[in-house]
Amino acid sequence: MNADDHLTQINNISDPDEFYEDLIQAHDGLSANQSRQLNSRIILLMANQIADNKKLKEIITLARTNLD
Amino acid sequence: MENFSFCQKPKVLVVGAGPIGLAAALEFANFEIETLVVDELSEINKASKAICWSQRSLEMLNRVGVAEKFIEKGSTWKKGRVFKAEKEIYNFDLQVEAGFKAPAFINLQQYYVEQFLIDKLEELEFPVLRRGHKVVDVSLTKDNRVEVRIENDQEVYNVIADYVVAADGIRSTIRKAFELELQGNYFDEQFLIIDVKVDKSFPLERKFWFQPKFHDGQSALLHVQPDNNLRIDLQLGPNVDPDSEQDENRVRARVDKILGSDVDYKLEWVSLYSFSCKRIERFSHGPIFFVGDAAHVVSPFGARGGNGGLQDIDNLVWKVSSVIKGKAPRALLDTYDEERIPAADENILNSARSTGFMTPKTQASIDFRDAVFDLSKTMPFAREFINSGRLSQPYKYIGSSLVSEDDTSFFGDGILPGQSILDAPICIGRKQTWLIDHIAIGFSVVAFVDEEKTAISIPQYLDKVCRQLDLIETFVIVTSKRLNGMSEKLLCDTTGLAFERWAASDGSIYLVRPDHHIAARWRATPSVSELKKACRKSISL
Numbered sequence: 001m002n003a004d005d006h007l008t009q010i011n012n013i014s015d016p017d018e019f020y021e022d023l024i025q026a027h028d029g030l031s032a033n034q035s036r037q038l039n040s041r042i043i044l045l046m047a048n049q050i051a052d053n054k055k056l057k058e059i060i061t062l063a064r065t066n067l068d
Numbered sequence: 069m070e071n072f073s074f075c076q077k078p079k080v081l082v083v084g085a086g087p088i089g090l091a092a093a094l095e096f097a098n099f100e101i102e103t104l105v106v107d108e109l110s111e112i113n114k115a116s117k118a119i120c121w122s123q124r125s126l127e128m129l130n131r132v133g134v135a136e137k138f139i140e141k142g143s144t145w146k147k148g149r150v151f152k153a154e155k156e157i158y159n160f161d162l163q164v165e166a167g168f169k170a171p172a173f174i175n176l177q178q179y180y181v182e183q184f185l186i187d188k189l190e191e192l193e194f195p196v197l198r199r200g201h202k203v204v205d206v207s208l209t210k211d212n213r214v215e216v217r218i219e220n221d222q223e224v225y226n227v228i229a230d231y232v233v234a235a236d237g238i239r240s241t242i243r244k245a246f247e248l249e250l251q252g253n254y255f256d257e258q259f260l261i262i263d264v265k266v267d268k269s270f271p272l273e274r275k276f277w278f279q280p281k282f283h284d285g286q287s288a289l290l291h292v293q294p295d296n297n298l299r300i301d302l303q304l305g306p307n308v309d310p311d312s313e314q315d316e317n318r319v320r321a322r323v324d325k326i327l328g329s330d331v332d333y334k335l336e337w338v339s340l341y342s343f344s345c346k347r348i349e350r351f352s353h354g355p356i357f358f359v360g361d362a363a364h365v366v367s368p369f370g371a372r373g374g375n376g377g378l379q380d381i382d383n384l385v386w387k388v389s390s391v392i393k394g395k396a397p398r399a400l401l402d403t404y405d406e407e408r409i410p411a412a413d414e415n416i417l418n419s420a421r422s423t424g425f426m427t428p429k430t431q432a433s434i435d436f437r438d439a440v441f442d443l444s445k446t447m448p449f450a451r452e453f454i455n456s457g458r459l460s461q462p463y464k465y466i467g468s469s470l471v472s473e474d475d476t477s478f479f480g481d482g483i484l485p486g487q488s489i490l491d492a493p494i495c496i497g498r499k500q501t502w503l504i505d506h507i508a509i510g511f512s513v514v515a516f517v518d519e520e521k522t523a524i525s526i527p528q529y530l531d532k533v534c535r536q537l538d539l540i541e542t543f544v545i546v547t548s549k550r551l552n553g554m555s556e557k558l559l560c561d562t563t564g565l566a567f568e569r570w571a572a573s574d575g576s577i578y579l580v581r582p583d584h585h586i587a588a589r590w591r592a593t594p595s596v597s598e599l600k601k602a603c604r605k606s607i608s609l
Contacts, residue, residue: 036431040439048449 007058075196078104079392081216081229082195083203083242085109087118087178088360088377089235090185092385093195094132098509099389099582103195104227106218110200112186116263116337117178119291119299120371124462124488125378126170127504127584134188135170138181142174143272143292150456151277152441158451162459167565168491169502173371173459175293203236206245206356214355231388232356233381240362246353250365252346253420256306257427259368260313263337264298264323276456278426278441282325287426289369289456290326297336300326301368303426304340314338343367345420347412352404357384364412366419369426369457376415379463383408386510386582395539396607403470403608411463418458425455462488465585472579472588472602482571482589489514489584492566494546494559503546503566504584506559510541511603512580515593516572518548523558526575529593536596539603540579546572581606 013019023042027035047056080096082089085107096103121129121138129135149159162172189197204224205217214232218225234242243250270292279285286303293299302322304313312318319338327333347364351357360377384404390396428434443450465471465486474485483490491504507514515530517523523545530543545558548567552560561567570578575593578586579602588602 036435037438037442040432040435041443044436044439044443044450044453 007055007062074102074194075104076227078102078227078229080104080231080233080388081106081214081227082233082235083107083216084235084237084240084360084362085182085186085197085199086235086237086360087181087185087374088381089233090182090189090197091129091132091378092233092235092359092381093197094134094185094188094192095128095381095385096389097189097192097195098132099386099393101389101392104229105189105195105197106201106203107197107199108202112179112182114179114337115339116261116299118181118371118374119175119177119293120374120459121174121176121181122371122375122460122462123168123170123172124460125375126174127488127491128378128382130170130504131509131584132185132188134184137184137187138176139170139174141180141184141294142176143294144171144174145272145274145292146172147272148274148276148456150454151275151280152444153277153279153281157441157444157454167493167563169504170491175291175299177293177297178374180294203241206232206242208354212355230355230392233384233388234356234358234362235360235377235381236362238361238365240358242356243348243358243362246356248348248353248358250344250346250348252344252416254344254346255342255367255423255427257423258304258306258308258310258313258340258342260300260302260304260319260322261337261339261341262300262302262319262323262335263293264300264327264333265336266296266298266327267332269296270298278454278456283322287456288326298327298333308340310340313340343423345416345423347409347416350405351380351408351412352401357388357401357404359384363408364416366415367423368419369422370415370419370459371457372415372419372460375460376412379411380408382583383411390582390607397609399608400470403468407463407465407468407470414463415460422455422457425453464488470581470587470606470608471585472605475590477591478571478589482569483578483586485586485588487586489578489580489586490569492561492569493563494566495552495562496559497553497556501559503559506544507580507584508542508544510582511539511587511606513540513543513599514570514578514580515543515545516547516567516570516574516576517545517551517558518567518574520551520554522574523547523551523554526593527557529596533596533599537600537603539607540599546570579603579606 079101080103082093082105085105093103093105126135146163150157201218201220204219207215209215214229216227272292275290277288280288289301291299344365351363359380366372387400428437440450440453471486494503515526534540546566547558547560549562577590579588581587587606
């Protein structure tokens with residue numbers, strides 16, 4: 001298997017601080033309901049960009065490990 | 069009672085005269101197998117049950133000579149429309165491609181389906197159908213046949229059958245007799261089915277509403293059936309009182325809101341249902357084979373119950389018939405499970421997913437569904453998530469032990485080994501006809517010809533094939549348009565669709581199974597011994 005086929009666990013975003021700030025700011029002033037709504041939309045849009053079912057499955061599994 | 073002596077010891081006993089059992093019996097008649105059909109009901113049930121029949125099902129029914137009647141009476145619907153609240157989110161066209169004898173889908177009430185199949189059956193010497201005959205006991209004999217005790221209002225009698233096809237539905241007596249359990253998921257959501265006869269014709273569309281105002285935010289589905297009959301499915305939620313929900317005034321109040329107050333209608337049928345997505349572990353138990361709802365059940369969204377059941381018997385009947393006639397080893401019967409269990413799982417998966425989308429249970433699933441609806445207003449990608457039922461498709465037996473590896477020179481185009489054949493319009497002389505009408509009932513070869521010299525040489529090759537290979541009963545030759553009129557025996561692909569759909573070139577050969585799935589194919593004409601190898605593989609030899 002090609003190394004690219006695996007999810008990267010090191011940072012891949014050119015400006016992580018900027019993305020993180022954007023993500024948090026997007027929720028400013030939203031109710032808890034609206035925040036959930038926003039997150040759901042973001043996840044669907046991101047999923048469509050990632051496109052590959054295998055990768056998406058890995059992301060879900062990775063995110064679900066060690067939940068408190 | 070009929071004086072057919074075979075009825076005491078039929079080769080095959082079919083239990084259940086629903087669409088699947090009746091179609092099985094007719095298909096057995098195609099193979100000249102003496103079949104007895106029993107059903108505990110003395111008449112056709114007028115209930116609103118299965119309604120949508122797929123192209124693949126119609127093509128299968130074409131083999132037993134009833135497709136025309138179905139297509140003529142049925143409502144051909146091409147368009148599906150999906151609404152969120154009262155606003156249309158998107159619509160889809162089912163029949164994206166022309167040039168098939170059978171439309172993508174027709175709607176036809178199950179009672180018509182059963183009647184048409186019985187009409188056909190009555191034209192034939194066998195199968196024999198006995199209504200009002202109920203199976204009360206079933207056991208295996210020492211020589212691995214099936215002894216079945218049957219009662220009607222006059223007598224109790226025994227039948228010993230070589231094989232039994234259990235097509236006796238979700239509450240299968242045969243399944244219970246062997247203590248086989250359907251396993252899977254049960255959904256506690258209740259749905260209300262209403263059939264209404266209206267005084268005007270409605271557009272031939274399937275309409276699905278998510279959270280319409282007229283129905284308290286739950287799902288609603290509307291299908292148009294023949295005789296100006298509408299079938300309405302309404303999601304009611306998990307905790308409802310069956311009696312009050314079926315009260316006529318309450319039902320009429322619901323229908324009024326859907327149809328509008330200006331439409332006069334008569335209530336033809338009202339019932340409540342909930343559903344499961346389940347199957348038994350194995351579909352064959354020695355000489356007993358479970359088909360349709362007796363083997364597996366799905367939710368109704370996607371029309372996978374009736375059509376899936378027809379694909380079961382499509383797969384089963386030729387195998388049982390070949391073994392009865394001594395043409396194939398008993399091992400062939402094991403491939404019913406091999407080929408149909410994955411097919412059932414595909415149907416269960418799809419229908420469970422549709423049900424999940426329609427009845428979101430967790431807060432997250434509600435959030436994501438809302439997000440899907442919101443995004444889909446402007447973004448096409450999000451519409452793909454909207455699941456109001458994924459319609460039944462013919463299953464592809466790719467990788468089955470009966471199917472040969474593909475010839476790589478097709479580059480995966482055309483019909484893969486394991487897939488079902490594709491129809492195309494063709495001409496014989498000046499007569500316009502369809503390819504599926506000319507594909508034989510047994511094993512056959514479909515050959516393609518584009519060169520004049522091949523048109524002369526290939527019939528000799530195919531004669532030799534039929535002489536040397538017992539399995540292959542017959543062949544058809546499809547020629548390209550430029551060879552039109554060369555011979556009355558050749559099918560001419562005047563539109564080019566046959567060559568295109570089958571990715572054929574001069575000398576291409578397809579080996580077609582009796583269920584009209586492809587067993588093997590060659591881009592260039594193979595040697596007789598190569599063809600022989602594929603034939604042997606296709607019957608577990």
